[in-house]
Amino acid sequence: MLEELEDSREAVGARLKKVREILGMAKKEFAEKAGISEQVYGPFENAKRDLSLQSAKKLRKAYSLPLDFLYFGKTDDLPTRISREL
Secondary structure, three states: OOOOOOOOHHHHHHHHHHHHHHOOOOHHHHHHHOOOOHHHHHHHHOOOOOOOHHHHHHHHHHHOOOHHHHHHOOOOOOOHHHHHHO
16 A cells, blocks of 8 residues: 555555654654654644645755655655655
8 A cells, every 4th residue: 555656635644654663763752753743743644634835845855755655655766765665
């Protein structure tokens, strides 16, 4: 599901959760390192809210996560550590 080109809330949330788990981080730590509060980030990962472009750009900057991966699951340009474990 992570590599499928789908942009449903559930698919985006699953990708965020998987990356966070690969990096061994709690939700709060993962969000705050990207400059997002846990209250804003949580609904993205839990598929309660669509991932905003503003938050996606913060995640891209903090973790080198391409927007194509976040929104569509395209794994071509992921950091090696993350792509190896997907």
